[in-house]
Amino acid sequence: MRENDKPKPSISFIEQFIAEDLKEGNNGRPVHTRFPPEPNGYLHIGHAKAICLSFGMAQKYGGKCNLRFDDTNPVKEEVEYVDAIKDDIHWLGFDWEEREYYASDYFARLFDFAVELIKKNLAYVDDQTAAVISTQKGTPSQPGQESPFRKREVDENLDLFYRMNKGEFDEGSHVLRAKIDMTSPNMHLRDPIIYRIITSSHHRTGSKWMVYPMYDFAHGQSDYFEGITHSLCTLEFEVHRPLYDWFIDQLKTSDYRPRQIEFNRLNLTYTVMSKRKLLDLVREEKVNGWDDPRMPTLCGLRRRGYTPESIKRFIDLIGYTKVEAINDISLLEHTIREDLNIRTPRVFGVLNPLKVIIKNYPEGKVENVELINNPEDETMGKRLVPFCREVYIEHDDFMEVPPHKFFRLAPGTEVRLKGAYIIKCEGFKKNEKTGEIEEVYCTYDPETRSGGNTLDKKVKGTLHWVSAKHAVDAEVRLYDRLFSHEDPSGQKCADFREFLNPESLKTLTGCKVEPSLKSAMPLEKFQFQRLGYFCVDYDSTETNLVFNRTVPLKDTWAKINK
RNA sequence: UGUCCCGUGGUGUAAUUGGCAACACGUCUGAUUCUGGAUCAGAAGAGUUCAAGUUCGAGACUUGACGGGACAACCA
Numbered sequence: 001m002r003e004n005d006k007p008k009p010s011i012s013f014i015e016q017f018i019a020e021d022l023k024e025g026n027n028g029r030p031v032h033t034r035f036p037p038e039p040n041g042y043l044h045i046g047h048a049k050a051i052c053l054s055f056g057m058a059q060k061y062g063g064k065c066n067l068r069f070d071d072t073n074p075v076k077e078e079v080e081y082v083d084a085i086k087d088d089i090h091w092l093g094f095d096w097e098e099r100e101y102y103a104s105d106y107f108a109r110l111f112d113f114a115v116e117l118i119k120k121n122l123a124y125v126d127d128q129t130a131a132v133i134s135t136q137k138g139t140p141s142q143p144g145q146e147s148p149f150r151k152r153e154v155d156e157n158l159d160l161f162y163r164m165n166k167g168e169f170d171e172g173s174h175v176l177r178a179k180i181d182m183t184s185p186n187m188h189l190r191d192p193i194i195y196r197i198i199t200s201s202h203h204r205t206g207s208k209w210m211v212y213p214m215y216d217f218a219h220g221q222s223d224y225f226e227g228i229t230h231s232l233c234t235l236e237f238e239v240h241r242p243l244y245d246w247f248i249d250q251l252k253t254s255d256y257r258p259r260q261i262e263f264n265r266l267n268l269t270y271t272v273m274s275k276r277k278l279l280d281l282v283r284e285e286k287v288n289g290w291d292d293p294r295m296p297t298l299c300g301l302r303r304r305g306y307t308p309e310s311i312k313r314f315i316d317l318i319g320y321t322k323v324e325a326i327n328d329i330s331l332l333e334h335t336i337r338e339d340l341n342i343r344t345p346r347v348f349g350v351l352n353p354l355k356v357i358i359k360n361y362p363e364g365k366v367e368n369v370e371l372i373n374n375p376e377d378e379t380m381g382k383r384l385v386p387f388c389r390e391v392y393i394e395h396d397d398f399m400e401v402p403p404h405k406f407f408r409l410a411p412g413t414e415v416r417l418k419g420a421y422i423i424k425c426e427g428f429k430k431n432e433k434t435g436e437i438e439e440v441y442c443t444y445d446p447e448t449r450s451g452g453n454t455l456d457k458k459v460k461g462t463l464h465w466v467s468a469k470h471a472v473d474a475e476v477r478l479y480d481r482l483f484s485h486e487d488p489s490g491q492k493c494a495d496f497r498e499f500l501n502p503e504s505l506k507t508l509t510g511c512k513v514e515p516s517l518k519s520a521m522p523l524e525k526f527q528f529q530r531l532g533y534f535c536v537d538y539d540s541t542e543t544n545l546v547f548n549r550t551v552p553l554k555d556t557w558a559k560i561n562k
Numbered sequence: 563u564g565u566c567c568c569g570u571g572g573u574g575u576a577a578u579u580g581g582c583a584a585c586a587c588g589u590c591u592g593a594u595u596c597u598g599g600a601u602c603a604g605a606a607g608a609g610u611u612c613a614a615g616u617u618c619g620a621g622a623c624u625u626g627a628c629g630g631g632a633c634a635a636c637c638a
Contacts, residue, residue, distance in 0.1 A: 010575085010576050010577080010578095036638090037638095038637085038638050040637090040638080070638065072637095072638080073637060073638075075637095076637075076638085129636095130635085133636080134634070134635085134636095135634095137634055138634070139564085139634050140563095140564060140565075140633060140634060141563055141565090141634095142563095142564080142634090144634090171636080172636065175636055184565085185564055185565040185566085186565060186566075187565090187634050188633075190634085193635095193636055196636035197636080198636085212636095214635095214636075214637085214638090215637070215638045216638095218638095219638085235567075235568090235632070236631095236632060236633085237632095237638095238566065238567060238632070238633090239565080239567085239632065240633090241566095242566095262567090264568095269573095275638090276637095317575080317586065317587080318574055318575075319574075319575050319576090321568090321574090321575075322567065322568060323568060323569075323574090323575090324567090324568070324630080324631060324632090325573085325574065325575090326573090326574095327573080327574060328572095328573055328574075328587075328588080330573090330587075330588070331573080331574070331586085331587055334586090334587060337599090337600090341599085341600065346597075375595095375597090375600075375601095376600075376601095405598090407598065408598090416596055417596095418596055418597070419596075422596095450596065458596095459596085460598090461596095462595095462596045462597065462598095463597090464597075527597085527599085529597050529599080530597045530598085530599070531599095532599090553597080553598095553599045554598095554599065554600090555598075555599080556598050556599085558598090559598095560598080
């Protein structure tokens with residue numbers, strides 16, 4: 001009854017930090033977070049985890065969350081990605097209002113800050129090649145060595161840096177480095193490169209700049225410029241934090257400083273989650289684009305039939321920790337079933353049609369039988385489905401020689417056609433050459449019409465069906481896991497491509513669906529009874545209906561059958 | 563031979579900050595149903611990587627092992 005009686009919902013360690021910071025005043029600021037994608041690819045479900053966190057914390061604590069494109073590397077970034085990223089965030093149900101920012105908005109301030117560091121003798125221009133700088137850095141277990149240019153005079157550094165940006169030097173010939181500590185046990189503090197020369201055009205600033213800041217020199221500062229209080233990122237940036245803090249120390253003029261907190265990134269079984277690998281799959285045409293329904297991208301999941309709610313629910317369940325875990329994709333499948341179970345109408349669709357002829361049913365007669373659209377939700381109402389002498393059933397639902405515990409149709413057995421009548425199998429036609437069953441002959445019991453209450457005749461099996469005369473043809477795409485290995489990218493001796501599942505896409509044509517589906521629109525979702533959840537694909541047209549199977553229903557018979 | 567992070571049922575997370583380990587998924591029973599789905603009821607499954615210490619009491623604290631991960635891109 002009381003609030004206290006309920007177990008307190010546990011909050012993540014990040015939320016605990018935020019709550020503590022707020023308690024201590026948070027420098028007089030409300031929570032302000034940011035989601036900072038680089039526009040060099042499409043968002044995937046791992047990004048959704050970060051989005052839910054940053055937007056979620058802001059929402060929960062009455063703060064704000066900015067969208068900031070981390071566009072400091074013009075050679076990899078494109079506008080195409082900017083637009084797609086915005087669509088995906090909105091689709092998930094989050095909004096950054098007018099706060100759409102770009103790291104490139106801060107290029108001038110960042111440049112000025114670099115100049116300031118040079119003047120404070122905390123940065124210098126290095127003329128060495130990348131290879132030389134790299135060897136001088138040492139290794140994680142060996143200290144680095146100082147560059148011969150480290151002691152360059154301030155004026156010379158200033159002059160060189162300005163000339164770098166004027167385009168007087170080639171790419172790779174000079175870099176600007178922060179002067180920190182070449183012997184630090186943290187590699188990131190060994191005089192990190194903060195500016196490099198890039199002559200490619202930037203998707204927003206064009207050719208205005210010839211020098212571009214590195215991630216470490218842009219990210220924390222951008223947070224600072226925007227007044228971010230909590231900068232939430234994934235675990236691999238943990239070792240960057242001392243550097244993040246070092247730059248903030250040079251920059252801050254009051255008590256305010258953004259705080260970086262790291263959490264575990266999302267790993268899913270049977271898929272890959274790095275943008276580079278996903279890009280490889282797209283470029284090498286292992287999949288049909290970023291929005292291929294087998295991809296873990298948000299646009300792929302959307303096309304597959306996933307709902308934002310199911311993704312958010314999944315993310316909620318897996319939580320935020322510092323443990324590098326690999327999450328089971330079957331949990332995602334659970335959350336989408338849970339969601340679709342409530343929201344989708346039930347329909348009949350036959351994937352592998354087998355014709356059943358009901359011999360004692362009058363030719364030419366059509367009855368409209370009434371079916372419940374969703375037993376979970378009465379408000380979704382009922383619909384009429386035509387029934388007649390010839391219907392299609394699922395090929396798997398008939399067996400000439402049924403195994404033990406087979407509840408479906410077989411010679412001499414009875415089943416119910418859902419919503420219609422109980423039928424009995426009296427015979428079948430078999431192709432002598434191929435051994436394939438081509439038709440099944442049945443009789444029906446007119447007394448068993450659904451809804452009639454006098455009958456206590458019971459059958460074990462209930463089948464879905466589609467009237468042969470009224471059926472609409474459809475193409476159905478069945479998806480399986482993209483990879484056959486649980487952890488395709490975690491194998492040292494094999495490339496992830498070797499684990500691609502050759503059966504990840506099966507296209508079925510000549511499927512038969514009930515006539516009410518004729519005008520279904522792309523992304524419309526249904527439960528094909530006894531089969532699974534399906535949604536209309538973008539490829540669907542008026543003359544060629546195309547469905548994607550989002551996820552099958554759990555199938556205990558398939559399990560028994562194993 | 564470095565620095566930092568992490569180690570709780572099969573999996574993912576909890577444990578009110580030290581009081582005999584909880585939840586979800588999955589698994590297995592059973593009930594029920596005109597979806598072998600869903601739903602409902604129930605069960606099995608970890609003594610918290612190991613060891614020592616502090617304490618009346620440790621999954622939580624300390625130390626040390628062991629195991630896993632991150633860090634040596636002019637990527638983010």
